[in-house]
Amino acid sequence: MTTTVLQNIRPWGAESVDLSIEDGLVTGLAPHRPGSAVPGGTEVLDGGGLLALPGLINSHAHVDKSWWGKPWVSYGGEATTQGRIAHERTERSALGIPSTDSTELVMKEFLRHGTTATRTHVDVDLGVGLDGIASVRAAAERLGGALEVEIVAFPQDGVMRRPGVLELLDRAAQEGATSIGGLDPAGIDRDPVAQLDGLVQIAVDRGVELDIHLHDGNDLGIFQIELLIERTVQAELQGRVNVSHGFALGDVQGARQEELVAALGEAGISWTSVAPPGRGRLPWASMREHGVRLGLGTDGIRDLWSPYGDGDMLRIALGFARVHGLRHDAELAAAVQLTTTDSAPFVHRDQHELAPGSRADVVLLEAENVQDALLRTPRRELVLAGGRVVVEGGELTL
Known part of the structure; x- marks a missing residue:
């Protein structure tokens, strides 16, 4: 002992x-x-x-996609979700992405800034297959368990529009991924019912969780949130579904927003945000009142989506505080708690x-x-x- x-x-x-x-x-x-x-x-x-x-908890990361430790890469491509996907697919091979070495360096930056557990999305697609998951696991093993890592198998290039991706996600679930992801069922796949139904079936069959990236805003985004709530309840997946980003929730106001937050709470759906300036504002007080668990994350760090980020979760909490106009001591402390005690369930810790x-x-x-x-x-x-x-x-x- x-x-x-x-x-x-x-x-x-x-x-x-x-x-x-x-x-x-x-x-x-x-x-x-x-x-x-x-x-x-x-x-x-x-x-x-x-x-x-x-220890700080990073509830939404993409550690497999970084070019951290490599020569500087200038930002390129179109600044839309589809544009970023296309640019990444074109350029990632030249940068050796996914890479165990770069992933390890990112994880070390997490540790250096006090993050000791992370929930990371890892790309699964027809190009890289499950290689990214293997790289993340290898990098975590090099650190001897210092950083505890939970993996979300993430279909960054879409699901239904890429036949074979559902099968890859199913394989990832069978091989130990704790969650499977989805991406803009309407905006990217243009078939929200098929994507969500396919993902829910895997979650039910394999006993894993769901984590849906949702960038679509306004009514289109709200429509998909409502579909997700319905399917979560129907499949009895309460407590096993998360929405990442979910910008649409901040696009509605008043009674409609309050009703949606209440429905999310009843369905046991959680939320993760990277608190970006401009689109990161959430009804966080109402979410706490209705039991909608909220976690914060770094998103990508020096990847083909953005050159920003250093792995410091306190900086993310500070960004959250600024976006939401927090001033009082209790509010500022709550922002730090979002990156620590409050995020325990995102990495399956009871406390x-x-x-x-x-x-x-x-x-x-x-x-x-x-x-x-x-x-x-x-x-x-x-x-x-x-x-x-x-x-x-x-x-x-x-």
Whole structure:
């Protein structure tokens, strides 16, 4: 049994405590007493009175698509969903995408910024088959489990318009993907009923979850959300369906929006957002009231869709706070909670907290309080993943 005591840390900015860890799990917290003795054979780490957060959770990533670590790639192609798909399909082979090496580098950036678990969409199509999933798994293995990874098999090039993709998604589900994805059933496939029915059948047959990318806005997007709600309830998939992006929810207002949020809550459908400026505003307070679970993610990082991103989930939380005009302390703390405790279900954790029973994922920062940490996004001074030190002084120790 490996025993560690992380001394003198301030969970969520509270009073200093000593946190005990055994075999990768938090086993206890006690008030910090300077000079107090610890049992022989115990590893002692000095937290220096730093603010402590649970490990950050990235609920929506695309780690397989990055050119991180490669020479700079200039942005090209048309700035539409279809244009980005076409550009990526044309250029990805020349960049060696998917690549285990680049995927590993992205994952290391996640860890360096304190992210210890991620839910990542991985492209599955007629060109790459399931190779992207293999690359992601290989990269995660190189990190020895420091970053826990859940895979969503994602049909970035469409489903029904590409015969054979449904079969690939079914194979991915059989081979261990925890979720299968969908993409703009109307806007891309132009057959929302067929796409959703096909995906729901796989989810039912294989016991996996659904995660639907939905960029379509306004009435077209709302129509697809309503179809998804109906099918979720009919197939008894409550708690196993997520909408990614879902810009249409922010396009409607008033009673119609409130009714839709209530229906999402009743169907147990969750939501993930990357909080983009312009289209990232959500009725997040109403979603909390109706039990619509919300998670945040980085989306792609330096890929053929966008040159932006560095893997820092605190920056994503800060973007969410800005988009939604958050000012009060409780609101700012809630934005940080979206990237930590609130996102535990997105990576199938019953709990994710600085408390007994949780995986010992701990992030230490030099900050007065949680609000200060969010607004300044200081470097991560120490990161523990499963009780193992993986970052010191902002740099990886792996």
